[in-house]
Amino acid sequence: MGRVVVQFTCSECGATSGRWLGRCPGCSAFGTLVEELHGRESDRGGGLAAVPSRLGDVSAEATERLSTGVPELDRVLGGGLVPASLVLLGGEPGVGKSTILLTALGSVARDGRRALLVTGEESAAQVRLRAERLGGADDVRILAETELERVCATLERETPDVCVIDSVQTLHASELGSAPGTVAQVREAASRLLRVAKGSNVATILVGHVTKDGSVAGPRVLEHLVDCVLQFEGDRYNAHRILRATKNRFGSTNELGIFEMTATGLVGVPDPSTLFGRSEPGEIGAAVAVTLEGTRPLLLEIQALVSRTELAMPRRVGTGVDPKRLAMIVAVLGRHGGVSLGAADVFVNVAGGVRIDEPGADLAVALAIASASRGAPVREGLAAFGELGLTGRLRPGAQAERRLAECARLGVSLVVAPPAAVAIDRAATMLPAATLREALRLGIESLGEEADAA
Ligand SMILES: Nc1ncnc2c1ncn2[C@@H]1O[C@H](COP(=O)(O)OP(=O)(O)OP(=O)(O)O)[C@@H](O)[C@H]1O
Numbered sequence: 001m002g003r004v005v006v007q008f009t010c011s012e013c014g015a016t017s018g019r020w021l022g023r024c025p026g027c028s029a030f031g032t033l034v035e036e037l038h039g040r041e042s043d044r045g046g047g048l049a050a051v052p053s054r055l056g057d058v059s060a061e062a063t064e065r066l067s068t069g070v071p072e073l074d075r076v077l078g079g080g081l082v083p084a085s086l087v088l089l090g091g092e093p094g095v096g097k098s099t100i101l102l103t104a105l106g107s108v109a110r111d112g113r114r115a116l117l118v119t120g121e122e123s124a125a126q127v128r129l130r131a132e133r134l135g136g137a138d139d140v141r142i143l144a145e146t147e148l149e150r151v152c153a154t155l156e157r158e159t160p161d162v163c164v165i166d167s168v169q170t171l172h173a174s175e176l177g178s179a180p181g182t183v184a185q186v187r188e189a190a191s192r193l194l195r196v197a198k199g200s201n202v203a204t205i206l207v208g209h210v211t212k213d214g215s216v217a218g219p220r221v222l223e224h225l226v227d228c229v230l231q232f233e234g235d236r237y238n239a240h241r242i243l244r245a246t247k248n249r250f251g252s253t254n255e256l257g258i259f260e261m262t263a264t265g266l267v268g269v270p271d272p273s274t275l276f277g278r279s280e281p282g283e284i285g286a287a288v289a290v291t292l293e294g295t296r297p298l299l300l301e302i303q304a305l306v307s308r309t310e311l312a313m314p315r316r317v318g319t320g321v322d323p324k325r326l327a328m329i330v331a332v333l334g335r336h337g338g339v340s341l342g343a344a345d346v347f348v349n350v351a352g353g354v355r356i357d358e359p360g361a362d363l364a365v366a367l368a369i370a371s372a373s374r375g376a377p378v379r380e381g382l383a384a385f386g387e388l389g390l391t392g393r394l395r396p397g398a399q400a401e402r403r404l405a406e407c408a409r410l411g412v413s414l415v416v417a418p419p420a421a422v423a424i425d426r427a428a429t430m431l432p433a434a435t436l437r438e439a440l441r442l443g444i445e446s447l448g449e450e451a452d453a454a
């Protein structure tokens, strides 16, 4: 016999409990448990054994990926949308989720495939206005609907090639008592859409809102369910937006897409190195890092400011760099680089709002900080890469060859890197440095002559 199950679910982390608690046992947040009525437990399959098949006998047609018509989006997806896959696109309000997906749907439709937009947030007329601004998406089908059953039934009947749900938080299954956007609703919507996507061969993209800390709102379960999770980053006040995959069952998660928001929509930035990888000659506190995001080498300007502080705990503030990594670099600079920063605030910023996760950028961050601290510019036309060890020794980052090729392409004349990378020298003149101290001496010519600005 099925019965209605009452359970309490945390709206922050999705932890469940049989009774109401003031504090979530999962994430320790207060007052986040909400009552949720789960559907009737369906009668179980009766314990009948199923017959597993041999993997070699499973037929698998090589599926061709669907191009979204947005090259930067295709790249992050790993070469296009996989048919019948479920993709989650998260991002802060106003970052441009609806814009990029409408552009993609428009070009899918122009390619003669069926594209459907289910909008729960905006009216069809609003979407039409946006489409006009983006240069037309007339052949895209649009459905303004928030009822989950109707959305699923429509998908099963229309079987579009690509469907966008904007957003998954607006969908509502009436048999669950809770309001749209709650954990149970979002989870139900995603799992139903997953079944429809696989069953009717619809590549489905869900738009998800993000919480304050940047993760997709709703339970983590959503991220486990979908094939691919994309994050759209960048602030509203900066025209550049970064798209990256945090999970991808069909490709690498390191790929990066860079866009610029313009009046006619999001335009891909095909060559970000020329945009972000230049520093002004003679500028103090700036260094160029040769980073590698996925398969793509990227030159990025790193800026640093070092200022004397009265604080007992000096600040280390990084925009685009991991705070732990920054603290480590500052410590290694003090211990092994002769750049003492114990009484100074350190601020570091990465150009273009890009976030660097990769350790290969350590050396350039160290150079920028040392330059700011000593008041001496980094040598003109110089770029650097290398991972900084706690002992002050440098390790070459992954794929030194790719990085050097990018430097050569952009006409960077000098590259400071660990000696292991020198073997594959190209047009760039390599300055091998085994330790941080050597790298600082090579990178900052007048080091030591100027007084410590800090
Ligand atoms: N005429 C315009 N010129 C330039 N940029 C514009 C113009 N109109 C809108 N934008 C940009 O588009 C952004 C909104 O894009 P979009 O609606 O796709 O965001 P979203 O991520 O879907 O937001 P939400 O979460 O609210 O649905 C604005 O923040 C603004 O930067």
Ligand SMILES: [Mg+2]
Binding pocket: 097, 098, 099, 121, 166
């Ligand atoms: Mg939107």
